[in-house]
Amino acid sequence: MPSVLCLLFRFRPPFAACLVLIGMAPTFAIAAGTPLEFMPYAFETEQHGTIPAEVAYLDVPRRHAEPDGPRLRLRVVRLPATGGHGRAAPVVYLAGGPGGSGVGTARGPRWPVFDQVRRETDVLLLDQRGTGLSEPPPPCPYTHRFDDGQPLQRDTALAALRSMAGRCIAYWREAGIDMAAYTAAESAADLEQLRLALGVPRISLWGMSYGTHLALASLRLHGAGIDRVVLIGAEGPDDTLKLPLAADALLVDLGVVATKDGFEDLPGAARRVLATLRQRPAQGRSLMHRGRQVNIGAYDAQLAIAVSLGRRSTQQMLPLALRDAERGDYGLLSSIVLEVRGQLGELRAMPLAMEVASGQSPHRRDLVEAQARQSLFGDALNFPFPMLGHDLGLVDLGEAFRAPLHSDVPALFVSGTLDGRTPPANAEALMPGFSNAVYLLVHGASHDDELWLGDPALATRIAGFLAGRPVSDAGLQVPPPMFARSRIDLLATMLGVGTGAVLAALVILVLLPLFVLVLSWKWFSRSRIRRRATKHQAGAGPAITG
Numbered sequence: 001m002p003s004v005l006c007l008l009f010r011f012r013p014p015f016a017a018c019l020v021l022i023g024m025a026p027t028f029a030i031a032a033g034t035p036l037e038f039m040p041y042a043f044e045t046e047q048h049g050t051i052p053a054e055v056a057y058l059d060v061p062r063r064h065a066e067p068d069g070p071r072l073r074l075r076v077v078r079l080p081a082t083g084g085h086g087r088a089a090p091v092v093y094l095a096g097g098p099g100g101s102g103v104g105t106a107r108g109p110r111w112p113v114f115d116q117v118r119r120e121t122d123v124l125l126l127d128q129r130g131t132g133l134s135e136p137p138p139p140c141p142y143t144h145r146f147d148d149g150q151p152l153q154r155d156t157a158l159a160a161l162r163s164m165a166g167r168c169i170a171y172w173r174e175a176g177i178d179m180a181a182y183t184a185a186e187s188a189a190d191l192e193q194l195r196l197a198l199g200v201p202r203i204s205l206w207g208m209s210y211g212t213h214l215a216l217a218s219l220r221l222h223g224a225g226i227d228r229v230v231l232i233g234a235e236g237p238d239d240t241l242k243l244p245l246a247a248d249a250l251l252v253d254l255g256v257v258a259t260k261d262g263f264e265d266l267p268g269a270a271r272r273v274l275a276t277l278r279q280r281p282a283q284g285r286s287l288m289h290r291g292r293q294v295n296i297g298a299y300d301a302q303l304a305i306a307v308s309l310g311r312r313s314t315q316q317m318l319p320l321a322l323r324d325a326e327r328g329d330y331g332l333l334s335s336i337v338l339e340v341r342g343q344l345g346e347l348r349a350m351p352l353a354m355e356v357a358s359g360q361s362p363h364r365r366d367l368v369e370a371q372a373r374q375s376l377f378g379d380a381l382n383f384p385f386p387m388l389g390h391d392l393g394l395v396d397l398g399e400a401f402r403a404p405l406h407s408d409v410p411a412l413f414v415s416g417t418l419d420g421r422t423p424p425a426n427a428e429a430l431m432p433g434f435s436n437a438v439y440l441l442v443h444g445a446s447h448d449d450e451l452w453l454g455d456p457a458l459a460t461r462i463a464g465f466l467a468g469r470p471v472s473d474a475g476l477q478v479p480p481p482m483f484a485r486s487r488i489d490l491l492a493t494m495l496g497v498g499t500g501a502v503l504a505a506l507v508i509l510v511l512l513p514l515f516v517l518v519l520s521w522k523w524f525s526r527s528r529i530r531r532r533a534t535k536h537q538a539g540a541g542p543a544i545t546g
Helices: 015-024 104-109 111-117 152-172 183-196 210-225 244-261 266-279 298-308 318-326 331-344 349-358 363-376 425-434 456-466 487-497 499-546
Strands: 041-044 050-061 073-078 091-094 123-126 204-207 226-232 280-287 292-296 409-417 437-443
Touching: 041 073, 041 104, 041 266, 073 104, 073 183, 091 104, 091 210, 104 111, 104 123, 111 123, 111 318, 111 456, 123 183, 152 349, 183 204, 183 210, 183 349, 204 210, 204 456, 210 226, 210 280, 226 456, 244 266, 244 363, 266 298, 266 318, 280 331, 292 331, 298 318, 298 331, 318 331, 409 425, 409 456, 425 437
Parallel strands: 091 123, 091 204, 204 226, 226 409, 409 437
Antiparallel strands: 041 050, 050 073, 073 123, 280 292
């Protein structure tokens, strides 16, 4: 499970540009590409029907430094503009992860924002190299299943994951997979080739999470072809490792919000649960995993809590899980623990290679290690990185890639105050490097759908910015998370319905079998009476006729 989950630059001093480009590895020579041939495509969304669109495949070098070498095909879906003045640059959407599908993102609940943007200009959904239908490497056949009967021990787990990573990389290389092809620099060169194939002077980039990391790499390397950028949940060039104390601060902020739902002292609950587990591991049975029972240790809980802080969907169950654990019921916490263990035990080629290649500067690594010694969660927020990347023989893009950025390209930064993956501090650290930027803070939003859909004004501002209109930097407010106060609340949250609906459904589920049982008993009783009557009539007939 990669921990990560921004390179804005329009070079002004030529000398500085040369220094950065000389230090960047590898150096790419990009020639004008063959124009894309788009074909009609029925783009099927999950909730908004089928949208007329177009699809094409972009042919790129596997390594751009070797233009005559092996090639890759990247899928691009174009959503033609339904409005606008025709002067706005086409927008390329870059999914997060790393490993997410740009096409897949637009199919889901976030479609209304894409629909708003295409009212201004064409939107291109790119499956980045190694993702979606852009020739992803085969799954690694080697996985690690942690022993449910044992609490997870950090060092033992790290050794097992290192062994698995080594076997996976050997398998991919034997299968002909070039792990060095999966870096943000190579993907940035793909975007420049996409621009050339479209035959346009500039494109705009719109990224989320890791997608912002890629967008910024593109500005670093190919800034002359970028018109403007939207960065939702910014991940800067040296932000691959997250700052541990940011998780502690977010736990405090969530604790303030959770008081409205009856949860007092959320940080204290986390500390007490961890202290108890350090003394003695506990057992929990996960109903979400068909009743699997797992022994939970302190590091299990540190991982589970740190992961849960990231998104609203997991934030909403965390206070209940900790309250239950304090009362000796580790059922909900065990569900999170099993999910985390499952993700840790599997690796994919593209995310692993991307994570290691982006790396971290010595300063960032030292800062993260120092904060880990103070954090309630230790190094769990980033585990198993950066340790997993050592000695795997994977590419590191170097310090020039992670250097501070300066740009005059118009940029819109969007951050959520409850985002546990790409906190507002990331954007705030990048902002001084931009001479033409707008910062939009969304109060109450995490690293989840409400950062897109929690306030309709957000989509309007994104679309307006990409169309070149002035955009207000006034903050937006989305509804705060509703924390589950019971298992019924949790079920309602997972189903996306009200608690009353869940209660009604449970009543029906309980009463329906009783109702069927009563009807069956009545039917059986009546049938038995009829059979007796028929038998009696059959027996009495001869006596009457004789």
